[in-house]
Structure formats: C-alpha cells, structure tokens
Amino acid sequence: MTTTDATRDPYFIDFPGRIGAIQAAMKDEGLDVYLGSRLRTLTWTLDAFCPWRSFVVIPPDGLPTAFTFAIDAARVGDDSWLPDERVQGFAPQLGQDQIQQLAGVIQGLLPGGKGRVGIEDGMSNYLPEGNLTHYEYQRLSDALPGSELVNSHTLIDRLATIKDKGTINRFREASRIVDVGHEAVAEALKDGGHRGMTETEVAGIAALAMRRAGSEWEWSFTGGNEIASGHRTGYAMGACTPATNREIRAGEPLMVDIHSMFKLGLGDHSHNYLIAPVSDRQRWHADNFVKLTERTLDTYRAGVTPGGLAADMLAFSADGGFADYVLPGFEHGIGMLGDEWRIGLNDGPVPYWTNPDHVYQENELLICALQYACPDEKIGFRYENPILIGRDGCEPLSRYPLSVDEIE
Secondary structure: OOHHHHHHOOOOOOHHHHHHHHHHHHHHOOOOEEEEOOHHHHHHHHOOOOOOOOEEEEOOOOOOEEEEEHHHHHHHHHHOOOOHHHEEEEOOOOOOOHHHHHHHHHHHHOHHHOOEEEEOOOOOOOOOOOOOOHHHHHHHHHHOOOOEEEEOOHHHHHHHOEOOHHHHHHHHHHHHHHHHHHHHHHHHHOOOOOOOOEHHHHHHHHHHHHHHOOOOOOOOOOOOOEEEEHHHHHOOOOOOOEOOOOEOOOOOEEEEEEEEEEOOEEEEEEEEEEEOOOOHHHHHHHHHHHHHHHHHHHHOOOOOOHHHHHHHHHHHHHHHOOHHHEOOOOEEEOOOOOOOOOOOOOOOOOOOOOOOOOOOOOOEEEEEEEEEEEHHHOEEEEEEEEEEEOOOOEEEOOOOOOOEEEEO
C-alpha cells in the first residue's frame, strides 16, 4: 500500500508521526530515552494488542523497539506497523529476560551509557494499567548505573488527549457495531423471547451479533459484556456487573451494557429495559433517568469541566426529587485500548484521578457515564456512550435510541 493509499483509509493513523511527536517532547523535557510500559502507551504507539507484559523503548530519533513475551512476539510484530525486527520477545532464560534485554537496548541509546530515561510510574484503579512495578524499577536502576529514571507518563497523556481523524473513525465504527448488538438483543427479548433467558445468554446474543458485524473483542475487563437484571441493576455505587446465570424475570429491570473493539477503538453503550408488568414507581425512576441523561448529553461541550457538569446535574436531580439515586460522576476516560479511566493529565487535587477542573477541548473523546441506583427498590439504570466533544455540543457515537423500553 502506498502512502497515498494509506492516508485515504478512513482508519489511517500516522504512527511514525506520533513517534516523532514523542521524540520532540522528549527533547523538550531532557529525556534521552522513553520506556513505555502502560497498555495505553503500547496501543497508542504500536497499533497492536499486547495482552502480555510488554514495553516499548523510544530512542531520541528513529524507530522504537517493542518487547513482549516470546510466545506472542511474532503475532504482535505481524499486527504492528513496525518492521518485524523491531518487535522482540523476552523469555525466562539468562540474558533473555525482559530487564536484561531492556537495559541492553536502553544503555546503547544513552550518551556514554548514562542519561535520563523516561518511565511510566504511578497508580490506577484500572487493573491492567501497566505502570512500572517497584521490582522492575529496582532492577532497571541496578542495570543502568549512573542513569536517572524519570516519571514522564504525562508526556504521552498530553499527546493522546486530542483524537485524530483515524482514531475518531475507529470509535465511530466500534459504536456502530455496538448498535448492531443492541438490535439483536432487542429482537431476542420481544414477544416473550426473554422468558427463561439468562443474563449470560443476553451477553452471548450481543457478542455473536457484534462479532458478525466486525468486533474483534468484548474489550471490557469487567466481564466482557455486562448484563444485570433485577436487584443487580440497583447496586449502590455499582458499575461492574459481569453476566450471571440469573434468569430474567417479570416485573424487573434489565440493564444491557455491551462492548466492542474495532482496530483497538472501543465501543461501549448501555441500554435499559423494564420487563412487564411495570409499576408506576418503576416508570417514574426510568423517566428520571432518561431526563437526566438527555440533560447531561446536552451539556457536554468544549469549555465544560467534569466538576462543573457534575454540580449542574446534581442540582437538576435535586430539583426533580431524585438526587438520592444519582452517583456524582458523569464520565470516565476513553482512548485506544488500555486508556480506560482517567481523563486528561495527572494535574488535579487527587493524584492519578481525573482533575475536576479539567477543561474539555474539541476532539476529546470520553465515555458519558451515568449510574442511577435505588437498591432499596431493586432497580437501577446505567448509561454509557463514547462522546466526541465539540465546540457547541457533543456527538454521541452510539446512535441507539435513548429510552427505557418496556418488554411485554
């Protein structure tokens, strides 16, 4: 494929350009080498899925070198834009483990064998974040005497905040695939099809439809597709409901939160149902949830902050008499695979959490995420949808209608 052909691809991303931008930022920050270890960094630089412990070494100029577990190196090399020789495998043998290989390459890139090495350190509530471990830090320090390991993850985070056209199109396609999954679930539930159906069956129906439409993975680490029925929809502070073998029952709510992946772009959308008979009180809760979600989507735009938006939505909920059921958060971060939780940079009052004063910019992507929960009444609803921030509003990438549907 020629360069011209590649740039005509709607999903094209200029990965050499990304590496060049990292190298320019390294120069500005006085870094001789950058060692990436987080999943978000690997995805953003390599364009390949790295499920095993992996690293990318970025030199001051030229191409990076990736390291992953030997059993997966050939596949990662084949998937990535890098030449095969730039993806190396490590193994539990003398001279071939990850620390010795990394140290050897890094030291060869340092002027006089010593210098400043950017690393990725910190904490996260996201399990596969990939920050350098204490043991890895100690081993690398010992293997690179005279060099300084500098926590530099904000370098990548800053560059990855605004999404390019190819990335946005990948997310749009992943969201289209999610909508196909919701259509399949709705078709299966109607006309009594839900009777005897379990949460795991709902998850499977969505997964099959999305795979047929081109999804490469049910990416969520919280159990793939998250399906909750009955009291499980109303967990207080709940936003993690792996599907169980619980059967869907009459008179209960059903929450369908499904996930897709297309070229490492992520689709995530929740839709909610009430299984008949539906009480007036259940419908009241459902209508509150829909009104709040509509208000939230109407509010998102460039210039808004997470803290300001949350305050406005909680005030709106209080005016409607349902503030007790609304969680005080309305988003979580999103980017290419692995960029799952934090929004923006680590520059807020609580380290490694989203800064409530972060100012959204055009072409940021995030998950609009609402949780409405009333555990005492065994009912709750969830809304998740990737949104693209614009100057005058936001674009919800899933087009599936916002409603709480009643199933007879």
